[in-house]
Amino acid sequence: MAQYYIDPSREGFDAFKALPRDEPIHMLNLLRFRDEAEYPDGHDHAGKGWSGRRAYQEYGAASGPIFRRVGGSIVWRGAFQAMVTGPGDKDWHDGFVARYPNSGAFFEMIKDPDYQLAVVNRTAALVDSRLMRFEPGEGGDGFG
Template structure:
């Protein structure tokens, strides 16, 4: 198994916060789920036997209102098929781009008390993930 990445490190979060907070913020999300959710022992769902998919659905249910409240949305979502370049063991259960009007909006979401409740479901669900901040640019018909 590869190293697990579920939450940002302090260094990663400080780098994020050091970038322009006023520009639109698009977050590429690659998420691999656990077979069985791993809630903290004191959580009400710790012994419920939920799958990672069920716990991630709980995350969506509870985080969705916060995402909308800060002006965010899911810009694009797709189903993983295969990787053409990259580690052979990387496969993703959820692939999507979340759009926020600014990095300030993303920060408001992660600091929201309702999001703090929701993120426990994400942490229980996720085996590993990638969260990549991007700034939108003009689309076109050429690479680069």
């Protein structure tokens, strides 16, 4: 049976917090959208019939200014085409890598009251996601 993830686990978030906080980080985001967004009853966007993708666009519009204010930027973005290695039942709609100047900037973003309002759109939009932290490395012409 497939398992789905929207929010960090306690263990995953604790591992993130235990890593160095004073160096640049890259966050790989993999997204699978709901056919129809699922907002809580009474939310302004509940009942609008938005797709998950549309709800995620709302999340991006509302959280983007906060993301940029803390120094975040998107360093790569792509649309899923095929699973070459990995479970065949796990297809993603979109993926991107967000760069933060340090994990403190990420914490500043997620603690912002306006971000906390915006993240409801992300939760409504996604049926599954992955968020993975990486230490940035150098590009080049080889795999090693």
